[in-house]
Amino acid sequence: MGETAHDEERLDDTGKTAADTLSTSTKPPGAREVNHGSWTYYVPDFTPQLQALLQSQLKHPPPHLTRPLLRRMAPRLEELNSWKRPMPLNRVKNQAKDWYASTLARVHPPLPTQEWYRLRDLASGAQSEPRVSRRKRVGEKAAAGEETILFRLSEPPPTDSRRDAHAITPRYMKRMWATVFAQCPVMEWEGESEKWKVTWGEHALHGLQGRAKESVEG
Numbered sequence: 001m002g003e004t005a006h007d008e009e010r011l012d013d014t015g016k017t018a019a020d021t022l023s024t025s026t027k028p029p030g031a032r033e034v035n036h037g038s039w040t041y042y043v044p045d046f047t048p049q050l051q052a053l054l055q056s057q058l059k060h061p062p063p064h065l066t067r068p069l070l071r072r073m074a075p076r077l078e079e080l081n082s083w084k085r086p087m088p089l090n091r092v093k094n095q096a097k098d099w100y101a102s103t104l105a106r107v108h109p110p111l112p113t114q115e116w117y118r119l120r121d122l123a124s125g126a127q128s129e130p131r132v133s134r135r136k137r138v139g140e141k142a143a144a145g146e147e148t149i150l151f152r153l154s155e156p157p158p159t160d161s162r163r164d165a166h167a168i169t170p171r172y173m174k175r176m177w178a179t180v181f182a183q184c185p186v187m188e189w190e191g192e193s194e195k196w197k198v199t200w201g202e203h204a205l206h207g208l209q210g211r212a213k214e215s216v217e218g
Contacts (some may be wrong), residue, residue, distance in 0.1 A: 031079040031087040034096055039075050042096040046073075049196055053107060053187065056198035062108055062183045063202065070106040075099040108183055110198070116186035120201065123181035124208050125174050178205060 029038035046054065054073050061069060077095045081087050087095075111119065121127035166172055181201035188197050 028089050031077040031092045034077055039096050042093050043100040052196035060200055062200050068106050110185045110187045119181045123178040
């Protein structure tokens with residue numbers, strides 16, 4: 001049918017790399033070939049779902065508060081070494097693996113649909129978590145003995161670690177939920193268009209706020 005071994009690898013969802021399926025007589029690609037798309041020889045290809053998520057994250061970057069910013073989907077390996085010679089294949093392999101791991105570390109994983117909508121309601125204030133009652137402070141036993149009392153008097157006064165703590169109010173928690181939700185995507189399969197739809201929490205919140213503003217003005 002005219003398909004190459006590389007094309008068959010793209011259709012394989014088993015997680016195998018092209019190096020697992022190609023014959024040993026095939027020459028491993030160098031850095032230049034890897035930069036032009038032959039990186040699947042060394043690392044697994046992106047699944048359609050992961051590719052859709054990466055493309056969406058590049059187009060609509062979420063607040064990168066917990067993960068580094070994703071800048072590209074393709075590797076940019078050094079093609080020449082310090083001697084201006086083609087990079088050795090073992091270094092090409094290691095660099096390709098490092099790039100792949102770095103790319104996956106920058107991906108914001110999608111939440112399950114039900115959890116994403118629940119977090120959306122918490123972030124928008126449509127739902128609230130029940131407040132947990134504060135634990136009573138356990139009383140300290142009185143120290144006995146004159147030496148112990150003198151030692152305690154020489155100690156610096158204890159500092160209240162709760163002095164700088166923020167009051168856990170519903171408004172504060174709503175703001176915290178919104179910060180978390182803005183970074184969270186959800187993925188849904190659209191049967192009509194036969195592709196993955198990615199929705200980011202940040203855009204969902206802006207849409208809810210826009211509709212709320214329109215209803216108030218109306």
